[in-house]
Every structure is written in C-alpha cells, then in structure tokens.
Amino acid sequence: MTDTQKTQPADKARLYWRENVKLLCTLLAIWFAVSFGAGILLVDLLNAIQIGGFKLGFWFAQQGSIIVFVILIFVYAARIHAVEKRLGVAED
Amino acid sequence: MDVQTLTYIFVGGSFALYIGIAIWSRAASTSEFYIAGAHVHPLANGMATAADWMSAASFISMAGIIAFAGYDASVYLMGWTGGYVLLALLLAPYLRKFGQFTVPDFIGERYYSKAARVVAVVCLIVISFTYIAGQMRGVGVVFSRFLELPIESGVIVGMGIVFFYAVLGGMKGITYTQVAQYCVLIFAYLVPAIFISILITGNPVPQLGLGADVAGGVSVLERLDRSLVDLGFTAFTEGTKSRIDVFAITLALMVGTAGLPHVIVRFFTVPKVADARRSAGYALVFIALLYTTAPAVGAFARLNFIDSVHEKPYAQAPAWVKTWEDIGLIAWIDKNDDGVIQYAAGDAFEGRVAFSGEAGRHGERLLDNAPTASANEIAVDRDIMVLANPEIAGLPGWVVALVAAGGVAAALSTAAGLLLVISTSISHDLLKKTFRPQITERTELLSARASAAAAIVVAGYLGINPPGFVAQVVALAFGLAAASLFPAILMGIFFKGMNREGAVSGMVAGLIFTLGYIIYFKSPWFGATNTAEHWLFGISPEGIGAVGMLVNFAVAAMVAHFTAATPQNVRSMVDAIRMPGRASD
Known part of the structure; x- marks a missing residue:
C-alpha cells in the first residue's frame, strides 16, 4: 500500500468532521436567534411590530420558533447527507 | 347516547387496540425488548417519539398553563421543542452509530468505567420515576372525571394495561402502541381545537385563528389582552417573569429534553444514522402539531372562560361550572353576597380549597377558607382547561369522550416509555454489565420483564400516593437531565479529551448542585423563601438546570x-462514532 492510500480515509474523516461542525454552528446560531433572540431577549422590541393580529415577538415565542426548529432539523439532515455523498463517507 | 357511555366506548375501544397490538408484536430477544431490534421505520419512530414525549402534562396541562400564564408559558413551548434540535444535531445520530441499548451503555463505554455507568443509572432512575408518578396520576384524573371511578381504580386500570403491553412486548410492543396512541391523542386534541377556532373566529386552523379577528373586528389576542387588563391581570402577550429567568428556564428545558433517557433511547430503534436524524425531524413535526395548537386552545379557553362566568349569576352558570365544582377543581366564594360571579386578578381566598360540606344560598359548595381582599370570587384549577374546553364551547358529547381517550393515551404512552428505560437500566446496565455479567440472554430478558413489572407497581403506588410536591418535581427531572446526562453525552462525542475522571466528577457536581438548589427552595426543610430576590442571579429552581x-x-x-x-x-x-459509515478500512 502506498502512503496516500493509507492516509486518505483519516483525512476524509477529518474533513467530514470539520464540515459537520461548521454546519452545526450555523444551524445552532439560527436556533439561538429565533428562540432566545426573537422570543426572549428582543421580545419587547419585536412586539412593537404587528403582523396579522400577532405581536411579532410573541408570535416567535409561541409559534415561529417551533416552526423554524422543524425546518432546521430537515435542513441539517439534507445538508449533511450531501456532504457525506460528496466525500464518499455515507452509510451503505 | 350520553357522554359517559360514549366515553366508555372510546376509552375501551382504544384499550382493545393497544392490547391487540401488544399481542401482535411480542418481543422474543433482548434486542427486540430493548430497542425493537433496530428495525423501526423513521416515520413510525417519529410518531412513537412524539407520543412517548407528550405526556399527560402536555395534553392536559399545557394549554391550561398557557391560558393562565400567557407569554410566560412560552418557556414550555420553546423549551420542550427546541430540545429536539439539540437531539437531532448533537446527540441522536452519534448515539445511533454507537448502537447499543441504553444511555448508561454509552456513558459507561465512552468513559471506560463502571462508576460512570452506575452514576448514569442513578440519574436515569431518579429522572424517570419523578416523571412517571405524574403520568399515573393523569390516568387517574381522567378516569375519575369522565368515568366517575375513584382516582385509585383509574390508576390500577392504567397499570394493568401498561403492564400487559410493556412486559409482554418490550420496546417493540411499546413502539407500535405508541404509534396508535399518537394517532388517538392528536386527533383528540385537534378536533375540539378546530371546532372552537371556527366558533370563535371562523378560521378552521387554530394556529391562524389565534391571530384572526373575533366578532367586532379585533384580533383574539388583542381582545384577550384588553379583557385581562380590564380585570386587573397582566396582558396575555406580556410576561411577569424576569428576562434572565425566562432565558434560564427555556435553556434548562431544552437541554433537559435532549438529555431525557426515554427520549434518547427511541433513536436507538431505527436502522441507520441518517434515519436517526430524519426521525427526530418527523418527531418534532408531530409534536409541533400539538404544541403550536396549544397556544390557540389556551387563548380561546381563557376568552370563553371569562365570557361564560364573569358577571354571570351563579344560579344561571353553565353546567360545567357545577360539574367541576363537584370534584373540587372550581370553587366560588360570594364575597359581596350578590349571587353573581365576579372574576378578577388575585386569589379568591387564602390557601387551598377546603369545602365546609354545606351548600350556600345559591346551591354552591361553601368554603372554610378565609376570603382575600381582592374582587376575585372564583378559583379554577388550570388543569381542567383542556378537559372542560369542549363543554365550555358546547361541543357534542363524542368530542368530550374523544378528549378523555386522548388524555389516557398521552399518559399511558409516556408511562410505558419511562417504564422501559427503568427496566432496561436495571436488567442490562446493573445486572448484565455491572454485577452479574455471567447471566444468559434468557435470564436477562426475564429480569427485564420482572423489573418492568416491579417498576409498574412502584409507579402505581406513586400515582395513588403522590409525594407532597409532585407537581413541582417535574422541574427536578429536567434539571437533573440538563445538569448530568446531557453534558456527559455531549462531551463524550465532541471532546475526545474528556476522560473518565472529568466526566464522573462533572456529572456528580452538576447533579449535587442542581438537586441541592431545588431541594433548598422547594422542600419545606430549610424554610427558604422561594422568591426572586433570594434566587441565585434571579434564576428560579425551574431554570437552575441551565446553571447546573x-x-x-x-x-x-x-x-x-x-x-x-x-x-x-x-x-x-x-x-x-463521528463517522456515519464504517470509520476506516
């Protein structure tokens, strides 16, 4: 076996993990922003905005954040699957 | 047919369904008993997880809490859903890849230590028993209200049913009954919500109805805000809790949710790592269906409640007021002696409801409690909101019966999931992996069934004789999961440098800190005043798990x-564990 063949899987693993952590950081930033940000810390500010019978901050706290959470999980599942395909590390 | 007969038919029919499923899906091996052989379709697992997760508290209490707490209740809505993002992104796929049976399995192997495994088992058992007492109680309450059985008999019937399918079917039986239970409970939750939304706003989607206009061209929320402020309450869309406390409670509930063993273990049952991720997504979709409906149910219920009791003569009050007064969850004290119910902010009287046993001039049950100075004359237990909602809105009898079946389904499904992790941790983690490694698979399976049976008896006992502060100990379950199991699992995956000594001392420190803080403020032993100025950084015992x-x-x-x-x-x-496929070859 040559040197490159031996190191390749380990490099792939490191690359995969780096991409995974980067993706996690982005998605968790959104997770934090919609719940702790819009729903709690900035709630008074956003409550000044009224959309369709809802104060916006209140809407994020009781409806919006939950909807975004659902989307985040499916986005993660799709994106990380694409990364796995690209790097050839997907499950069989 | 009267409501009682219908309720017997609905609840009885659902029980027959659960038992049928249990017989069809008996477990034959430890792998089937613990993790359903890891053959569960991610969609089915999503439904099972949703039923596992949504307990009597979610089904019966949450809309009531929202009705009376308004914005403050957002901590539960965000906390109990946001945890699934953490689960799907940070824990579930890796634990699935690890691929054994239990949470203590992971902690024991990752931290190469029996001590770590035993600490994890202790956390798991404390968390699960605190949780299960409330479930059995929930079954009892539904039975006593709708079938007019004593709470004790209700608990015993519930125990019998769970015993049948949990002991027989293990995880396999539980999974497929939970799928059925999810269908029952979500249908039972949505049907009255849709009816009420149409009645109040004309919009059939409760999530939109919440923001739609009531008669007169103001939105539901605006109308509710105004009525409440007029009666001396805080507006529905404004909170009373401090910002830091809302932040801490939400965080503790999110992290605690992600660290609850009976939820985590559901992700061991799917075939692949990718399934674990998708399955968490499906689970949250199914949970969100109920959780985004709950604020609408809560707001509609509060509005209906005000309209149907405030400034109404007691003699002409709707029938449900008297029904719930009969079982002590509503009480009226006619302070100004005008025979008319006044509803306002503040307690109606001092202390807990204590009926004197006599009837008053208008036929109401008289109270021994001393009246308070506030104008409020009516006390209402917030737990009745979901159960009474169909009656308050004047919906047909079969909807009331359906809600009863839904409440029982929610309580039973969660109880079964909890019983399973308790029995698994005893037979697998304590016996097989720690104290009696020589036992055969047959013996292990037998002891799993025996410990499930024993756990049911203990749970039933706790349901009939709930410990004094049972409602408050739910905070304990989440706090402990947040402070002990979640960090240990997270560091196990993301920090290779975390070693045995670090993980064990971290778990023990988090556990002792959180337990100590909650006991200090919640138990009667220290005489501590449980108010914001005494709390550490203004964080209540409910939120202290975040600090833990x-x-x-x-x-x-x-x-x-x-x-x-x-x-x-x-x-x-x-x-x-970090790689979805085989690591290196």
Missing part, C-alpha cells in the same frame, strides 16, 4: 485537565 449544566462543564474540564489522558482505544471509538 455550566457547573458540570466547568468541573469536568478542570478535572480532565489535571488527570490522565483518554486512552487511545477510546479515542478511536469516538472517531468511529
């Missing part, structure tokens, strides 16, 4: 820094 988690991280990092590094074979194991 930080304590765990800090202690673990410090201890790991000064002790021997993680062995090479464990580092390789972590590498393997």
Whole structure:
C-alpha cells in the first residue's frame, strides 16, 4: 500500500468532521436567534411590530420558533447527507 | 347516547387496540425488548417519539398553563421543542452509530468505567420515576372525571394495561402502541381545537385563528389582552417573569429534553444514522402539531372562560361550572353576597380549597377558607382547561369522550416509555454489565420483564400516593437531565479529551448542585423563601438546570485537565462514532 492510500480515509474523516461542525454552528446560531433572540431577549422590541393580529415577538415565542426548529432539523439532515455523498463517507 | 357511555366506548375501544397490538408484536430477544431490534421505520419512530414525549402534562396541562400564564408559558413551548434540535444535531445520530441499548451503555463505554455507568443509572432512575408518578396520576384524573371511578381504580386500570403491553412486548410492543396512541391523542386534541377556532373566529386552523379577528373586528389576542387588563391581570402577550429567568428556564428545558433517557433511547430503534436524524425531524413535526395548537386552545379557553362566568349569576352558570365544582377543581366564594360571579386578578381566598360540606344560598359548595381582599370570587384549577374546553364551547358529547381517550393515551404512552428505560437500566446496565455479567440472554430478558413489572407497581403506588410536591418535581427531572446526562453525552462525542475522571466528577457536581438548589427552595426543610430576590442571579429552581449544566462543564474540564489522558482505544471509538459509515478500512 502506498502512503496516500493509507492516509486518505483519516483525512476524509477529518474533513467530514470539520464540515459537520461548521454546519452545526450555523444551524445552532439560527436556533439561538429565533428562540432566545426573537422570543426572549428582543421580545419587547419585536412586539412593537404587528403582523396579522400577532405581536411579532410573541408570535416567535409561541409559534415561529417551533416552526423554524422543524425546518432546521430537515435542513441539517439534507445538508449533511450531501456532504457525506460528496466525500464518499455515507452509510451503505 | 350520553357522554359517559360514549366515553366508555372510546376509552375501551382504544384499550382493545393497544392490547391487540401488544399481542401482535411480542418481543422474543433482548434486542427486540430493548430497542425493537433496530428495525423501526423513521416515520413510525417519529410518531412513537412524539407520543412517548407528550405526556399527560402536555395534553392536559399545557394549554391550561398557557391560558393562565400567557407569554410566560412560552418557556414550555420553546423549551420542550427546541430540545429536539439539540437531539437531532448533537446527540441522536452519534448515539445511533454507537448502537447499543441504553444511555448508561454509552456513558459507561465512552468513559471506560463502571462508576460512570452506575452514576448514569442513578440519574436515569431518579429522572424517570419523578416523571412517571405524574403520568399515573393523569390516568387517574381522567378516569375519575369522565368515568366517575375513584382516582385509585383509574390508576390500577392504567397499570394493568401498561403492564400487559410493556412486559409482554418490550420496546417493540411499546413502539407500535405508541404509534396508535399518537394517532388517538392528536386527533383528540385537534378536533375540539378546530371546532372552537371556527366558533370563535371562523378560521378552521387554530394556529391562524389565534391571530384572526373575533366578532367586532379585533384580533383574539388583542381582545384577550384588553379583557385581562380590564380585570386587573397582566396582558396575555406580556410576561411577569424576569428576562434572565425566562432565558434560564427555556435553556434548562431544552437541554433537559435532549438529555431525557426515554427520549434518547427511541433513536436507538431505527436502522441507520441518517434515519436517526430524519426521525427526530418527523418527531418534532408531530409534536409541533400539538404544541403550536396549544397556544390557540389556551387563548380561546381563557376568552370563553371569562365570557361564560364573569358577571354571570351563579344560579344561571353553565353546567360545567357545577360539574367541576363537584370534584373540587372550581370553587366560588360570594364575597359581596350578590349571587353573581365576579372574576378578577388575585386569589379568591387564602390557601387551598377546603369545602365546609354545606351548600350556600345559591346551591354552591361553601368554603372554610378565609376570603382575600381582592374582587376575585372564583378559583379554577388550570388543569381542567383542556378537559372542560369542549363543554365550555358546547361541543357534542363524542368530542368530550374523544378528549378523555386522548388524555389516557398521552399518559399511558409516556408511562410505558419511562417504564422501559427503568427496566432496561436495571436488567442490562446493573445486572448484565455491572454485577452479574455471567447471566444468559434468557435470564436477562426475564429480569427485564420482572423489573418492568416491579417498576409498574412502584409507579402505581406513586400515582395513588403522590409525594407532597409532585407537581413541582417535574422541574427536578429536567434539571437533573440538563445538569448530568446531557453534558456527559455531549462531551463524550465532541471532546475526545474528556476522560473518565472529568466526566464522573462533572456529572456528580452538576447533579449535587442542581438537586441541592431545588431541594433548598422547594422542600419545606430549610424554610427558604422561594422568591426572586433570594434566587441565585434571579434564576428560579425551574431554570437552575441551565446553571447546573455550566457547573458540570466547568468541573469536568478542570478535572480532565489535571488527570490522565483518554486512552487511545477510546479515542478511536469516538472517531468511529463521528463517522456515519464504517470509520476506516
């Protein structure tokens, strides 16, 4: 076996993990922003905005954040699957 | 047909369904008993997880809490859903890849230590028993209200049903009954919500109805805000809790949710790592259906409640007021002696409801309690909101019966999931992996069934004789999960440098800190005043798990820094867990 063949899987693993952590950081930033940000810390500010019978901050706290959470999980599942395909590390 | 007969038919029919499923899906091996042979379709697992997760508290209490707490109840809505993002992104896929049976399995192997495994088992058992007492109680309450059985008999019937399918079917039986229970409970929740939304706003989607206009061109929320402020309450869309406390409680509930063993273990049952991720997504979709409906149900219920009791003569009050007064969940004290119910902010009287046993001039049950100075004359238990909602809105009898079946389904499904992790941790983690490694698979399976049976008896006892502060101990379950199990699992996956000494001392420190803080403020033993000015940083016992988690991280990092590094074979194991496919070949 040559040197490159031996190191390749380990490099792939490191690359995969780096991409995974980067993706996690982005998605968790959104997770934090919609719940702790819009729903709690900035709630008074956003409550000044009224959309369709809802104060916006209140809407994020009781409806919006939950909807975004659902989307985040499916986005993660799709994106990380694409990364796995690209790097050839997907499950069989 | 009257409501009682219909309720018997609905609840009885649902029980027959659960038992049928149990017989069809008996477990034959430990793998089937513990994790349903890892053959569960991710969609089915999503439904089962949703039923597992949504307990009597979600089904019966949450809309009531929202009705009376308004914005403050957002901590539960965000906390109990946001945890699934953490689960799907940070824990579930890796634990699935690790691929054994239990949460203590992971902690024991990753931290190469029986001590770590035993600490994890202790956390798991404390968390699960605190939780289960409330479920059995929930079954009892539904039975007593709708079938007019004593609470005790209700608990015993519930125990019998769970015994049948949990002991027989293990995880396999539980999974498929939970799928059925999810269907029953979500249908039972949505039907009255849709009816009421149409009645009040004309919009059939409750989530939109919440923001739609009531008669007169103001939105539901605006109308509710105004009515409440007129009666001296805080507006529905404004909170009373401090910002830091809302932040801490939400965080503790999110992290606690992600660390609850009976939820985590559901993700061991799917075939692949990718399934674990998708399955968490499906689970949250199914949960969100109920959780985004709950604020609408809560707001509609509060509005209906005000309209149907405030300034109404008691003699002409709707029938449900008297029904619930009969079982002590509504009480009226005619302070100004005008025979008319006045509803306002503040307690109606001092202390807990204590009926004198006599009837008053208008036929109401008289109270021994001393009246307060506030104008409020009516006390209402917030738990009745979902159960009474169909009656308050004047919906047909079959809807009331359906809600009863839904409440029982929610309580039973959660109880079964909890019983399973308790029995698994005893037969697998304590016996097979720690104290009696020589036992055969047959013996292990037998002891799993025996410990499930024993756990049901204990749970039933706790349901009939609930410990004094049972409603408050739910905070304990989440706090402990947040401060002990979640950090240990997270660091196990993301920090290879975290070693045995660090993880164990972190778990113990987080556990003791959180437990100590909650007991100090919640138990009667220390005489501590449970108010904001006495709390650490203004964080209530409900939110202290968030601080406990930080304590765990800090202690673990410090201890790991000064002790021997993680062995090479464990580092390789972590590498393997991180990769979805086979690690290196």
